[in-house]
Each structure stands twice: as structure tokens, then as C-alpha cells.
Amino acid sequence: xxxxxGFLTIFSTIxxxxxxxxxxxxxxxxxxxxxxxxxxxxxxxxxxxxxRPVEGTDDTEEQPVSSTSIEPSxxxxxDESDQSEDESAxxxxxxxxxxxxxxxxxxxxxSIVKEALDSGxxxxxxxxxxxxxxxxxxxxxxxNQGTLLTNTKEQIDASLSLSEDIGGEIMSGxxxxxxxxxxxxxxxxxxxxxxxxxxxxxxxxxxxxxxVKDFDINLTW
Numbered sequence: 253x254x255x256x257x258g259f260l261t262i263f264s265t266i267x268x269x270x271x272x273x274x275x276x277x278x279x280x281x282x283x284x285x286x287x288x289x290x291x292x293x294x295x296x297x298x299x300x301x302x303x304r305p306v307e308g309t310d311d312t313e314e315q316p317v318s319s320t321s322i323e324p325s326x327x328x329x330x331d332e333s334d335q336s337e338d339e340s341a342x343x344x345x346x347x348x349x350x351x352x353x354x355x356x357x358x359x360x361x362x363s364i365v366k367e368a369l370d371s372g373x374x375x376x377x378x379x380x381x382x383x384x385x386x387x388x389x390x391x392x393x394x395x396n397q398g399t400l401l402t403n404t405k406e407q408i409d410a411s412l413s414l415s416e417d418i419g420g421e422i423m424s425g426x427x428x429x430x431x432x433x434x435x436x437x438x439x440x441x442x443x444x445x446x447x448x449x450x451x452x453x454x455x456x457x458x459x460x461x462x463x464v465k466d467f468d469i470n471l472t473w
Contacts, residue, residue, distance in 0.1 A: 289341060289363070341365045342442035344473040352465060353456040354387025355422075362471060364442035373435035375442065377408070379450065382429040385422045389457045394419040398452030398467075400434045402445050408434040410452075421458055447472040 342364045349358040361380040368374060381395050396419040400408045416430030439445075447470065454465045 289343070289365075339366070339441065342445070346471050346473060348469060348471055350467075350469075352454065354385070354389075355391055355454075355456065356382075356384045356386065357393075357454075357467070358382040358384075359450075359469075359471065362448065362473070364436075364439070364445045366439050366442050369435055371435055373437050373439075375436045375439035376411075376414070377402070377434040377436060377445065377448065378431045379434070379448075380429070380431050381418050382427070383418065383422060384427045385424055387456070388424055390421055390423045390459075392421050392455040392458040393453065395450075395452040395467075396432050398432070398450060400451075401449040402436070403447040404438075404444060406436060406438065408436060410434055 344362045344364075346359055346362055348360075349356060351357075359379060359381055361378075363378045364375065365378065366375040369376065377400060379395075379400070383393065383395075385391055396410050396412055396415040396417075398410050400410065402408070411433045414433040414435070416432070418428055418430040418432060422428055449468070449470050451466060451468045454467060455461065455463060456465065457463055
């Protein structure tokens with residue numbers, strides 16, 4: 253079991269590094285968004301298991317171990333793993349949607365990750381958008397150029413380079429989804445972010461530039 257957890261820890265660490273690299277390239281960025289949190293979780297589990305004190309094998313074989321002595325140990329490992337994960341990331345499922353002139357906008361997840369970025373930011377907020385244009389006109393919208401305000405009073409502009417291609421022109425009948433990233437300059441604990449306010453622009457008809465709608469929504473979890 254120790255050998256297996258050792259390999260799991262090594263491969264998780266390698267996968268985490270590769271995931272971070274993927275985030276800086278548009279073609280592989282989507283893989284990075286899934287690879288980083290998954291490998292982070294497995295890495296935390298592996299490190300938690302490998303860091304346990306090793307008991308002597310002779311004593312373990314000679315003395316029977318009751319089920320009551322095993323349960324607290326397993327519980328402690330799980331608590332340590334959960335605590336480590338909570339310190340580095342927080343994922344929240346949300347259920348916001350709005351339909352405007354035949355186009356449905358939806359946000360179903362907000363994740364806060366504490367990870368140093370090249371820009372000097374201490375972390376990022378990732379908001380998952382789904383835009384379904386069922387209207388008869390081509391639209392224009394720019395959530396990846398919007399603004400976010402946290403309950404900790406930090407106003408953040410979306411990162412166009414780190415976000416997925418979710419903005420711009422969306423043709424009639426098209427559906428797009430992806431993550432918009434907002435780098436956080438100061439982040440001590442991902443769980444300190446308990447609500448956000450998000451603003452972005454939307455044109456129901458891309459050919460009519462005066463008919464603009466400003467989305468201004470609040471999300472709390």
C-alpha cells in the first residue's frame with residue numbers, strides 16, 4: 253500500500269505541474285482546469301498517507317488491533333486531507349440563469365484557488381459560464397472582459413489571456429461554455445470568499461451597438 257501511495261503521490265505531483273503549464277496555453281487550458289484540481293486532491297491524499305508515522309511491523313503482527321482503534325486513525329487522515337484541500341481551493345455549485353431575448357445565460361460553478369500566478373496574484377476565481385443563443389439573431393457578449401467584486405471588497409477585471417474563449421460574437425443557434433478567470437491580488441484563505449458580484453456587457457443584436465444590456469448579478473453560497 254505504501255508503494256502504491258508513493259507512486260500516486262509522484263504522478264499526482266507531475267500531473268499538477270503539467271496542469272499549471274497547460275493553463276498558460278490556450279489550446280491546452282481546458283485540460284489544465286480539470287487536471288490541476290484533480291491532481292491536487294490526489295497529491296494531498298498521497299502526501300497525507302505518506303506522512304503518517306510508521307508503526308513497527310513486529311508489534312502489529314503480534315498484537316491484534318481492534319476495530320475501534322482503526323476508526324479514529326482513518327478519521328484523522330480524512331480530516332487532514334479535507335483541511336489541506338480547503339486551504340488551497342474551494343468549489344461552489346451555484347444555480348443562476350437568465351433568459352434575455354431568446355438567449356440563456358447560466359453560471360453553475362464558482363471556484364476559488366489559492367495559487368501564486370506570474371502576475372503576482374495570490375490566486376484566482378474561476379466562474380463557469382454557459383451561453384445558449386436560441387434567438388434568431390447573432391449576439392455579442394463579453395463576460396471574459398467583465399468585472400468581479402468580492403465580499404472582501406476587492407474589484408477584479410477578468411483576465412482575457414487566462415480565460416477560455418467565451419466572449420465575442422455568438423451566432424444564432426450556437427452554444428458556448430467555459431471558465432472566466434479573475435486573478436486575486438490578496439488571498440489568505442479561499443473560504444473567505446463567500447459572495448461575488450459580476451458585471452459584463454451583452455448586445456442582443458450584434459449589428460445594433462446602441463442596444464446594450466449590462467448584466468449585474470450577485471452570487472452567494
